[in-house]
Structure formats: structure tokens, C-alpha cells
Amino acid sequence: MSANTLASPMPGSPDPNAVGRELMSIKRRSETGLRIRVAAVWIGLVVLLIVGLLTIRFSPQYMIEHAGFVLLGAGVTVFVSVVSILIAAVLALLGALGRLSASAIAQGVSSFYISVIRGTPLLIQIYLIYLGLPQIGQQLVNLGIPQGSILILDAVPAGILALSLNYGAYMTEIFRAGIQSISYGQREAALAMGMTRWQMMRRIVLPQAIRVIIPDIGNQFIAMQKDSALVSVMGVWEITFRASRFARKDAKFMEMFLLAALLYWILTIISSRLQDWLEKRMAHAYER
Amino acid sequence: MPMNGKPIVRVQNLHKWFDMLHVLKGVSLDVMPREVVMIIGRSGSGKSTLLRCLNYLEQPSLGAIRVAGVTIAADPKRKPDQKKIRDIRLRTGMVFQEFNLFPHMTALENVIEGLITVKKMTREQAVPIGEINLARVGMSDKRDVHPIRLSGGQKQRVAIARALAMEPAVMLFDEPTSALDPELVGEVISVMEELAREGMTMLVVSHEMAFAREAAHRVIYMDQGEIIEQGKPDDIFSRPSDPRTYQFLERVL
Numbered sequence: 001m002s003a004n005t006l007a008s009p010m011p012g013s014p015d016p017n018a019v020g021r022e023l024m025s026i027k028r029r030s031e032t033g034l035r036i037r038v039a040a041v042w043i044g045l046v047v048l049l050i051v052g053l054l055t056i057r058f059s060p061q062y063m064i065e066h067a068g069f070v071l072l073g074a075g076v077t078v079f080v081s082v083v084s085i086l087i088a089a090v091l092a093l094l095g096a097l098g099r100l101s102a103s104a105i106a107q108g109v110s111s112f113y114i115s116v117i118r119g120t121p122l123l124i125q126i127y128l129i130y131l132g133l134p135q136i137g138q139q140l141v142n143l144g145i146p147q148g149s150i151l152i153l154d155a156v157p158a159g160i161l162a163l164s165l166n167y168g169a170y171m172t173e174i175f176r177a178g179i180q181s182i183s184y185g186q187r188e189a190a191l192a193m194g195m196t197r198w199q200m201m202r203r204i205v206l207p208q209a210i211r212v213i214i215p216d217i218g219n220q221f222i223a224m225q226k227d228s229a230l231v232s233v234m235g236v237w238e239i240t241f242r243a244s245r246f247a248r249k250d251a252k253f254m255e256m257f258l259l260a261a262l263l264y265w266i267l268t269i270i271s272s273r274l275q276d277w278l279e280k281r282m283a284h285a286y287e288r
Numbered sequence: 289m290p291m292n293g294k295p296i297v298r299v300q301n302l303h304k305w306f307d308m309l310h311v312l313k314g315v316s317l318d319v320m321p322r323e324v325v326m327i328i329g330r331s332g333s334g335k336s337t338l339l340r341c342l343n344y345l346e347q348p349s350l351g352a353i354r355v356a357g358v359t360i361a362a363d364p365k366r367k368p369d370q371k372k373i374r375d376i377r378l379r380t381g382m383v384f385q386e387f388n389l390f391p392h393m394t395a396l397e398n399v400i401e402g403l404i405t406v407k408k409m410t411r412e413q414a415v416p417i418g419e420i421n422l423a424r425v426g427m428s429d430k431r432d433v434h435p436i437r438l439s440g441g442q443k444q445r446v447a448i449a450r451a452l453a454m455e456p457a458v459m460l461f462d463e464p465t466s467a468l469d470p471e472l473v474g475e476v477i478s479v480m481e482e483l484a485r486e487g488m489t490m491l492v493v494s495h496e497m498a499f500a501r502e503a504a505h506r507v508i509y510m511d512q513g514e515i516i517e518q519g520k521p522d523d524i525f526s527r528p529s530d531p532r533t534y535q536f537l538e539r540v541l
Binding site: 192196207 | 343401
């Protein structure tokens with residue numbers, strides 16, 4: 001059988017199942033063909049990159065020797081990102097409920113939080129929390145309030161706090177949009193059966209909204225894994241900090257930062273796979 | 289049909305404004321226990337708003353509502369008492385034009401949601417009640433199916449079961465068949481007729497004349513936010529006394 005037999009009118013009526021199967025296999029073949037060609041382009045680009053690197057007396061040897069040392073930082077990177085995205089999600093939920101609330105205090109606090117955080121660079125926020133807050137803490141301790149010392153944060157908690165606060169503000173808008181995307185009829189059905197507003201949120205609106213925003217949260221998580229590189233300025237032993245130590249010491253900038261870049265890239269590929277899997281799992285109720 | 293004693297729903301001089309739009313202009317209405325009342329009228333006549341004011345999905349601007357012993361008098365200067373509103377909602381079951389089933393829950397989970405979340409039953413207590421009510425609307429075989437896999441008529445029957453499970457004193461139907469394909473209307477109407485036979489008090493906003501003839505005790509015609517006339521279905525349909533009712537029926541029948 002070939003496409004030719006399909007095109008030429010046959011005497012009598014063709015078997016519709018056979019034609020359907022033939023059409024499907026043609027479609028599948030052209031889809032796999034495209035996928036193979038795309039993969040070939042990727043391989044070509046990587047080869048081009050390697051050739052380019054070899055022309056600058058790049059040392060793969062050096063890279064391999066220090067891969068283990070930098071890889072150890074991946075654990076810290078993942079830990080900081082996972083903890084931060086969880087705290088950020090809680091902040092974002094509170095922020096979104098605040099934005100949508102009828103209370104002036106809740107609306108004021110959440111819109112102020114979003115405005116300040118989105119209006120300032122993450123790097124400055126990290127400096128303020130790691131270097132600025134301890135000034136206040138020290139002052140409080142000097143004034144005889146020993147609890148002030150909780151404002152003096154170690155590098156890792158400071159980094160987590162900064163990333164959580166920062167991403168929480170951006171994700172507030174994601175949560176707000178997700179909540180608002182749930183139709184008014186859903187709320188009315190919940191209220192009509194006697195639910196309180198909070199029961200309606202918890203049982204009806206949020207479970208549906210979470211599903212809508214999972215892809216956006218995934219994107220935020222992927223972005224955060226890379227923004228977590230900024231905590232290296234506080235000397236946290238994560239991927240970027242480890243890479244830059246040897247890069248500076250031996251002037252192997254391309255080797256070490258490329259190594260770091262490769263690690264981040266692999267991490268994000270793993271994360272987006274996780275995201276796909278989670279989306280599929282949550283789609284179950286919505287498949288015919 | 290014995291309908292004596294006190295009315296189970298009493299609406300007194302109900303007004304509703306949407307900003308400057310006066311959509312209900314002093315509606316008063318009594319509904320007796322076991323009575324099936326049908327409200328008809330062209331779109332924009334205020335019939336849906338009247339129904340939605342009964343369970344405070346719309347907040348009345350002026351007037352008073354009493355449902356099964358709970359009274360709320362509208363006071364535009366004050367926030368309404370949320371506890372009382374929930375009390376009224378517990379005594380009314382609402383069926384929507386667009387079904388509004390919860391898509392993340394199966395048919396059974398939809399039906400028992402109110403029992404668990406609002407009435408604080410355990411799952412073990414709620415499931416048998418849910419199953420009984422799914423059986424009442426002929427949906428037992430779909431108990432573990434999510435709404436997306438149900439037809440419009442099936443969705444609406446589950447929505448009716450969901451309202452019934454809460455054991456309301458009054459059922460409110462807001463155009464329950466308007467979003468359905470014509471061939472699916474019948475299954476919903478027959479469930480509603482069965483409820484009427486069982487003696488459920490029902491307020492129905494709908495133009496299903498078959499249901500009106502078969503099950504309604506009283507038909508109310510509304511126009512421009514007022515009740516124009518009301519009476520037995522046969523009287524209203526064959527001998528309307530107001531020209532506006534006559535004109536409307538001309539177009540619908």
C-alpha cells in the first residue's frame with residue numbers, strides 16, 4: 001500500500017478501517033521524522049559549540065577533574081530551591097487571598113508587599129536580608145532585647161528567605177489569576193449548599209485553581225533554580241560559588257562556568273520532566 | 289393535594305436594584321408546603337433574580353424573606369447576617385442552568401460534599417445518603433464518574449441529587465433545562481415530576497410547558513420586576529387575564 005492507492009479512486013467502496021489505519025501511519029511517520037530531524041539539529045549545535053571551544057585551548061580535562069567538586073553544590077542548589085518554592089507558594093496563596101479580600105488591611109498589606117518586592121532587584125533584597133537586617137538585630141541586642149539576634153541570619157536561611165519573599169510576590173499574581181479563573185458558578189454552587197467563604201475556597205476553588213497554575217509554578221521553580229545562583233554572593237557552597245572559586249584561582253573561566261551552566265541545565269530538564277508528570281497526574285478528572 | 293397551614297416561603301415587598309436598574313419592584317409571594325410553583329416571564333423580567341434572592345445569592349435591596357422559619361429582612365445600611373444566610377441556604381436546594389457540578393469530584397463526591405463539609409458528617413455516614421440520592425435521579429451507575437464524562441442531562445440529574453442530599457425544605461430550579469440539548473430535556477423533567485409527586489416544595493423558573501401542565505400547582509407570570517398574574521396552569525395558559533401574559537404565551541407556546 002502506498003499513498004498512491006489512496007489517491008486513485010478504486011472500483012467499489014474502500015474499507016474505511018484500512019484507509020483510517022493508512023492515514024494514521026502516514027501521520028505518525030511524518031511526526032517521528034520531524035522529531036528525528038529536530039534531534040539532529042540539537043546534535044549539530046552541540047558539535048559546533050565543542051569545535052568552537054577547542055579553538056580557544058579549552059581544557060576538558062580540567063572540567064572533568066573538578067566536576068565532582070561542583071556537583072556537590074547541586075544538592076545545596078536543589079535544597080535551597082525546593083524549600084524556597086514551598087515557602088513562596090504559601091506566601092503567594094496568602095498574598096492572593098489578601099488581594100482578593102474585602103478587608104482594607106489584607107489588601108493593603110499584600111499590594112504593598114508585591115509592589116516593594118517586584119520593584120527592587122533580587123540581589124539587593126539578598127544584601128538587605130543578609131547584611132542589612134543584622135544591623136537592626138545588633139541594635140536591638142545592644143538595647144537589651146536579645147531576641148533581636150534572630151535577625152542575624154546565616155547565609156543559607158538568608159538566601160531561602162530572600163528567594164521565598166521574591167518569588168512569593170511574583171507567584172501571588174499567578175495564584176490570583178488561578179483563583180479568578182474558576183467560574184463564578186462554582187462559587188455559587190458551593191455557597192448555595194451552605195458553605196462559608198473559606199470552605200468554598202478550600203474545597204472547591206483552590207483544588208481547581210492549583211491544577212490551572214501547576215505549569216506556572218513549574219516555570220517559577222525552574223527560574224528559581226537558576227536565580228538561586230545569586231546566593232553565591234553570600235558564600236553559600238552551591239554550584240555557582242564552587243565553580244567560581246576554581247575559575248578565579250586557575251583562570252579557567254570557560255571551563256568552570258560552562259560546567260556550572262551544564263549542571264543547571266540538567267537540573268531544569270529534570271524539573272520540567274517532573275512538571276509534565278505532575279500535570280498529567282492532575283489531569284485525570286478532566287479526561288473524557 | 290393538601291396544602292394547608294403556614295406558608296413555607298414568604299416573600300414580602302421584595303425590591304432589588306442593580307446599581308440604577310430596578311429589577312424587582314415590590315414582589316410578595318407565599319409558597320405552601322408541598323406546593324410546586326412555576327415562574328415564567330421573558331428574559332429580564334426578574335424571575336431568576338427573585339429566585340436567587342430567596343437564598344441570598346443575590347442580596348435583596350429591600351423587603352423580607354422567610355424560608356422554613358428563618359427570616360432575613362433586607363437592610364441596605366448593614367451587612368447581612370452571614371449565619372442566617374447560611375441557615376436559609378441549608379433549607380433551600382438550588383439547581384442551576386449551567387449545572388455547576390464540581391469538575392474535580394466524581395458524581396458521588398459531588399453529592400456528599402455538602403454533607404461532609406457543611407453538615408460535618410463522616411464519609412461513612414455520607415456515602416449511603418449520597419447513594420440513595422443518586423438512585424433517586426437514576427444515576428447510581430455513574431457514581432464514580434467525573435462530570436466531564438457525563439451528558440448535560442446526566443450532569444443536571446447529579447446536580448439535583450446534590451441538592452436533595454442536603455434535605456432542603458424547598459428546591460429552587462433556575463432554568464434547569466435551558467442549557468440542555470432538546471433530546472436530553474425529558475430525563476431532567478421526569479426527575480422533577482417525580483420530586484413533585486413525592487411532595488417536594490418547588491419553585492421553578494422555566495418555560496417547560498410539559499412540566500407546568502403535569503406537575504405545577506400554580507404558575508406566576510412576571511414582567512418588568514412585578515408579578516402580573518398567577519393561577520392554576522390551565523387558567524393561565526388558556527385564559528390569561530392580562531394582555532401582557534397573553535402576548536408572552538403567544539410567543540412561547
